[in-house]
Amino acid sequence: MLKIENLHAEIDGKEILKGLSLEVATGEIHAIMGPNGAGKSTLGYVLGGRDGYEVTQGSVTFDGQDLLELAPYERAAAGLFLGFQYPVEIPGISNVQFLREALNSQRRARDEAPLSGAEFLKLARAQADALGMHQDMLKRPVNVGFSGGEKKRNEMVQMGILAPKFAILDETDSGLDIDALKAVGDGINRIMRAPDKSVLLITHYQRLLDYVQPDKVHVLADGRIVRSGGPELAQELEREGYGELAA
Amino acid sequence: MSATLELPTRRREAWRWSDMDALQAAANMPAGDPGADPAALFLDIEGPRLLFVDGMFEPAHSRPDGVAVSPFEAASDHPLGALASGEGWTLTLENGAARGDIQIVHVSTGGENHVPARILLGEDATASVIETYAGRGWANRLCQIGLKRGARLMRSVRLLQREGFVSIRDEADVAEAASLVSVFLGVGGMGSRIDGAITLAGPGAYGEMGGALLTRGEQRQEAAVVMRHAQPEGTSRQIWRAVAADRSTASLAARAEVVRHAQKTDGEQSLRGLLLDRTATVNLKPELEIFADDVQCAHGATVGELDKQALFYLESRGLPETRARGLLTRAFVADAIDRIGEETVREAFLEDAAAWLGEAL
Numbered sequence: 001m002l003k004i005e006n007l008h009a010e011i012d013g014k015e016i017l018k019g020l021s022l023e024v025a026t027g028e029i030h031a032i033m034g035p036n037g038a039g040k041s042t043l044g045y046v047l048g049g050r051d052g053y054e055v056t057q058g059s060v061t062f063d064g065q066d067l068l069e070l071a072p073y074e075r076a077a078a079g080l081f082l083g084f085q086y087p088v089e090i091p092g093i094s095n096v097q098f099l100r101e102a103l104n105s106q107r108r109a110r111d112e113a114p115l116s117g118a119e120f121l122k123l124a125r126a127q128a129d130a131l132g133m134h135q136d137m138l139k140r141p142v143n144v145g146f147s148g149g150e151k152k153r154n155e156m157v158q159m160g161i162l163a164p165k166f167a168i169l170d171e172t173d174s175g176l177d178i179d180a181l182k183a184v185g186d187g188i189n190r191i192m193r194a195p196d197k198s199v200l201l202i203t204h205y206q207r208l209l210d211y212v213q214p215d216k217v218h219v220l221a222d223g224r225i226v227r228s229g230g231p232e233l234a235q236e237l238e239r240e241g242y243g244e245l246a247a
Numbered sequence: 248m249s250a251t252l253e254l255p256t257r258r259r260e261a262w263r264w265s266d267m268d269a270l271q272a273a274a275n276m277p278a279g280d281p282g283a284d285p286a287a288l289f290l291d292i293e294g295p296r297l298l299f300v301d302g303m304f305e306p307a308h309s310r311p312d313g314v315a316v317s318p319f320e321a322a323s324d325h326p327l328g329a330l331a332s333g334e335g336w337t338l339t340l341e342n343g344a345a346r347g348d349i350q351i352v353h354v355s356t357g358g359e360n361h362v363p364a365r366i367l368l369g370e371d372a373t374a375s376v377i378e379t380y381a382g383r384g385w386a387n388r389l390c391q392i393g394l395k396r397g398a399r400l401m402r403s404v405r406l407l408q409r410e411g412f413v414s415i416r417d418e419a420d421v422a423e424a425a426s427l428v429s430v431f432l433g434v435g436g437m438g439s440r441i442d443g444a445i446t447l448a449g450p451g452a453y454g455e456m457g458g459a460l461l462t463r464g465e466q467r468q469e470a471a472v473v474m475r476h477a478q479p480e481g482t483s484r485q486i487w488r489a490v491a492a493d494r495s496t497a498s499l500a501a502r503a504e505v506v507r508h509a510q511k512t513d514g515e516q517s518l519r520g521l522l523l524d525r526t527a528t529v530n531l532k533p534e535l536e537i538f539a540d541d542v543q544c545a546h547g548a549t550v551g552e553l554d555k556q557a558l559f560y561l562e563s564r565g566l567p568e569t570r571a572r573g574l575l576t577r578a579f580v581a582d583a584i585d586r587i588g589e590e591t592v593r594e595a596f597l598e599d600a601a602a603w604l605g606e607a608l
């Protein structure tokens with residue numbers, strides 16, 4: 001589904017990704033771990049198409065298309081979802097308003113009929129319920145005044161509503177209490193565990209991986225994938241740290 | 248334009264951002280197609296309707312329903328407000344009376360026109376007035392407002408003139424426990440100068456004057472408001488938003504004065520500017536002059552661009568860039584427009600703002 005080859009990317013002239021290669025097959029869940037500052041969030045932003053993140057070399061193919069050619073909204077319409085490490089607060093725009101616009105923009109881009117207000121509300125309520133997010137929060141401005149954990153839940157509600165093919169979840173587990181971690185883990189499994197979907201989970205902790213079993217685990221250090229393995233690699237890292245991998 | 252007219256010069260501090268050249272040019276505009284259908288400018292709500300075309304009352308298209316139309320002299324020492332004499336309108340409400348949704352539409356075809364207005368509400372009377380300006384030329388207005396004890400007035404004004412200039416001078420006296428809320432939206436292509444002098448003249452009075460000015464091209468719009476707390480326990484809000492694109496300029500000056508015995512005053516000034524292009528200008532001038540000691544006055548003034556993080560967040564969820572910019576800008580403007588109490592009016596104003604954004608972004 002996603003194939004990254006020799007990806008080099010820089011911010012403000014500073015190279016952050018330094019020849020990263022990674023392939024995620026359809027139906028698989030991969031975890032990326034790695035020390036702070038390794039470039040994990042940068043990878044997410046580059047895949048999402050954020051302004052200022054300049055790709056200088058390499059390629060990214062998503063479902064057979066050149067992902068880097070697409071504007072961010074086209075990537076979303078193509079089925080890419082980016083769960084933010086720090087979800088952004090947007091005063092003055094309610095969650096429902098934002099998500100309905102987002103979903104309908106995606107649907108229009110795919111030549112699908114937009115959802116009516118009532119249809120959308122039904123969908124949004126069901127997803128909020130499934131994630132244990134209070135209905136009232138749908139009406140509140142996007143992430144404004146949400147706690148860290150509520151923001152992460154809201155990311156999952158958004159993912160449930162937008163139903164992407166491929167999700168990059170950047171530390172969706174950090175800042176969560178035990179119940180929220182379980183809710184988010186269950187959410188990822190429910191929404192994304194399917195033969196036609198894939199996930200790239202960026203995390204620092206084994207505990208999310210107890211809920212969401214990865215097919216493969218990669219270590220990203222200094223802008224490159226330096227090691228890949230099965231689920232046991234995450235346990236090994238948790239025991240032993242990144243040590244010389246990150247050196 | 249009247250040869251004797253002396254316009255304020257930019258040397259005067261209160262007029263330093265003003266575009267009196269644009270006002271002159273508007274006054275000299277020969278009559279032409281206003282490009283606006285008066286009937287379409289009335290919102291679809293019940294209530295009295297008054298249409299003024301080039302400052303002349305049009306009874307055939309009006310149902311004044313108790314709003315009086317007559318010539319009168321304006322007594323104002325404001326340089327533009329003082330010019331607004333002649334045929335004008337007066338709303339007078341007895342104690343306890345209520346009159347909702349009075350709509351006044353002003354269409355100009357060119358040249359200059361001057362209309363005075365008075366809104367005089369008796370004790371506990373309530374009214375809501377919605378004004379719309381369309382067309383071209385120079386429309387100059389003076390609105391003198393007197394609210395007796397406990398009276399409440401909601402005033403919503405939108406400037407939709409395609410070109411030319413609109414100048415509005417509001418002078419208000421708000422008595423004990425009375426409340427005045429005025430919201431202005433400048434979204435037309437005209438230049439503008441919105442002037443306000445509001446006096447909270449009784450204890451516990453509430454005064455609010457704010458709105459949003461959206462400018463593009465070479466356009467200049469400005470608002471200059473003075474809120475005077477003359478009695479204790481008054482509350483005032485000045486919430487203004489300016490959005491400027493291209494090489495345009497939007498300027499906001501808001502001043503709050505608190506006299507020595509106006510203790511327990513609660514004032515807020517929030518002036519924020521959004522630059523859609525680096526070539527645009529937003530001028531903000533918040534001013535406080537406080538002589539009382541037990542006063543709470545919050546004020547903030549910031550100019551910025553759209554938040555890049557927020558933009559990317561919206562885009563990453565599937566919104567095309569212009570849509571994302573539009574949504575964020577609309578939210579920015581909504582802070583000020585949301586102060587309008589009536590939903591139909593508020594929605595209409597927000598739609599005008601959205602239409603502007605659709606064209607400007």
Ligand SMILES: Nc1ncnc2c1ncn2[C@@H]1O[C@H](COP(=O)(O)OP(=O)(O)OP(=O)(O)O)[C@@H](O)[C@H]1O
Binds near residue numbers: 011035036042085
């Ligand atoms: N706007 C920027 N300008 C310059 N350098 C940046 C910018 N954003 C990130 N960086 C740098 O890029 C590197 C990678 O950052 P990134 O956020 O991708 O790390 P990360 O692996 O996600 O770390 P963490 O585990 O702490 O979230 C860091 O050294 C960071 O300081």
Ligand SMILES: [Mg+2]
Binds near residue numbers: 040041042085170
């Ligand atoms: Mg990170």
